[in-house]
Amino acid sequence: MANSENQLSVYADVLYDGVSMAGKSQTLICVSEGRIASVLEDVPASEVPSDALHIPIVMPGFIDLQINGAGDVQFNFDLSLSGLETMVAASARGGATHIFPTFTTAPGSDYRQALDIATEAVAQAMPGVAGLHLEGPFISPRRPGIHRPEFIRPLSQADVDVLREAAAALKIVLTIAPEEQEPELLEQLSNSGIILFAGHSEATFEDMRRARQVGVTGVTHLFNAMSQITPREPGVVGAVIGGGDFFAGIIADGYHVHPQNLDLAVKALPDHLCLVSDAMQTMNGASQEMMLYGTRITLAQGRLTGADGTIGGAHLTMAEAVANVSSLAGAALGTAAKFASANPARAVGLQDTHGQVTPDFNASMTFLSGELECVGVMRDGVPEMFGMSA
Structure with missing residues (x-):
């Protein structure tokens, strides 16, 4: 196949395609017009086009459902197209082809500004912006984490009306504490296509059962800022681990979740676990600290914390x-690829176009070295290489 502006090929020493857990060796992936045209296994190197990209490990493009900042940009404080472009570029260097920039708990209805800029980015088809994640302010004051308690509040009908209107043009993930909301309002949001995740929540098992009935389909950063398993009350964690029908974002940085709990989630949720970065502006940036609504967050030894030791987001790609999910929890690389691509795609309704290296799917891939470092990405058929020649 001769490469042109709209046609190229990628030769993977090993491909993890997001479907099979086993790697496929010496695989030639042909791309045309931004889509995957064919995937051919066991192709001898002598038959590979001379201008093909030669990559040690190829996985489907990683979809980051929760990213607060990157490249010295914190989304809450830089609601601009240029800020989003910086976040997309910095997250791509960490392997993400598509992101849901995340706006966290803020005063009043400030979240509306995030809706506006994300809608504009999607309308302009900004590469890499797949939607928006709103994490708060509709969470539990009993589980604020680093979020400012005075900004936390329940949903109102006015909020629902704004969110439903935005959802007509924008894919939205909304983190809420279901026990703090009127079920009818959650049902309205779900019926409009908004993806509801429980997080920063003190919900009981019964609360989570009812939440599932009105459209809550996932949880935000499993194990963190949520009710835990106790002998007679499973809480949010038990509802997820024991139920198996909630998607679950998880932060595999070695700080947010103990390796044993990470291993538990890997085994319990093979089709529903979603790796997220929960990254702050320090990720692929120069800053070592930041202010979050008056709270100083400092980076030390790969961990972001406030002065009282509360974890303040992650420094993670x-x-x-x-x-990490491979080294800390023993997940096979095919499984890890699924956690970063196919499962997130299913969680947000992109499973028919993203999350697999399969013919007719969007040509979005993450390129890794043998040491699992990101050496490039392809997004919508356009490759970008980092520190490695083809």
């Missing part, structure tokens, strides 16, 4: 999350 998606490629690092993939490597």
